[in-house]
Amino acid sequence: MNETITTMLNHRSIRHFKDKPLSDEQIKMIVASAQAASTSSFIQAYSIIGIKDMEKKRKLAEIAGNQEYVAQNGHLFVFCADLSRHELIGELEGKDVLPSIESTEKFMVALIDAALAAQNAAIAAESIGLGICYIGGIRNKLDEVKELLKTPERVIPLFGMTVGYPDKINDQKPRLPxxxxxxxxxxxxxxxxxxxxxxxxxxxxxxxxxxxxxxxxxDRWSEQMANMLEKQTRMYMKEFVQKNKMNLR
Structure with a gap:
């Protein structure tokens, strides 16, 4: 077993970070690692927004369900599905790309590209002793997130990732067999x-x-999942996605 595999197998979500920001060099390394991930047909249909401003972090923490570690960390990344640049490319090249980029297929490509990039970023961060935690809670109020981050049409913030120096490390949850x-x-x-x-x-x-x-x-895992899935959450998502001119066809 090599160091990369050991790093991946030792993963656990970190929710307590030391009050120490990431350096610009660390941020660039993490983003470069994200960009090295596989991307469908080289489309690179994602963007990453880094958040250093404490007021924005606090607002995102509030949106995410008052999760304090969304504000208190070394750096906050927000991963976005992004087909806006591809609309611009169509305009520049004189090609009608809208039927394609408004398709469910390209929407799925953007989601997958963003997820692959994010996991590369996570492994890169953990490989240098940092901890991470994915933040799906930003999808609680995406209209507010889009306004806060000033994202244009065809860009959808998908999830955040807090990164920093671990202050407390929990036991690892056992995965499915x-x-x-x-x-x-x-x-x-x-x-x-x-x-x-x-x-x-x-x-x-x-x-x-x-x-x-x-x-x-x-509580049992099946019990936990059934209780969670019984509650309908973020049911506005289809309307939000279509309003932002993605997944229309």
């Missing part, structure tokens, strides 16, 4: 096998919470 994630040749559809794997994982997660909280919490 290998057999539950990896399917050989075809998708495993034996329900009894699936249920058995879920039950075994539920027991593992319940024991994890029990030990971590000293018996104050013992």
């Amino acid at each position: 290998f057999e539950h994630i990896y399917h050989e040749e075809e998708y495993e559809q034996d329900k009894d096998t699936y249920v058995r794997q879920l039950q075994e994982y539920d027991q593992l997660i319940s024991s994890y919470y029990d030990e971590r909280t000293g018996g104050k919490r013992k």
Whole structure:
């Protein structure tokens, strides 16, 4: 096992950071690593917005559900799906690109490109001893986020990533079993096998919470997911995406 794999296997979300900003050199290195990620057909359909201004961080922390670590960190990155530059390219080259960039396919490309870039950035940060945490909570109020970050049409802020020097490191949450994630040749559809794997994982997660909280919490993963998914959240997203001229076709 090499250092890169060890870094990835040791990942955990960091929510307590030291009061120490990242250097400009570290920021550039992380962004360069993000840009080195694979991109569909070289389209590079994403942008990254770095936030240093404390007032903006505090506002984003409030939007994200009053998560203090969105404000208190070494640096905050916001990853965006971005097809605005491709509209401009069409204008410059005299080509009608709108039917393509307004398609569901290109919207998916932008989402995937941004996610691949972000994970490269995360691994780069962790490889030099920094910690990270993804922030999906900025999607709670995307109209306010777009106004705050002044993003144009065809640009959608997807998630934030806090990066910094860890002040507290939690235990790593056990992931789903290998057999539950990896399917050989075809998708495993034996329900009894699936249920058995879920039950075994539920027991593992319940024991994890029990030990971590000293018996104050013992919920199962299936219980946790069912309770979360029963609540409808961010149901405005389709309208928001279409309003920003993405995924129209």
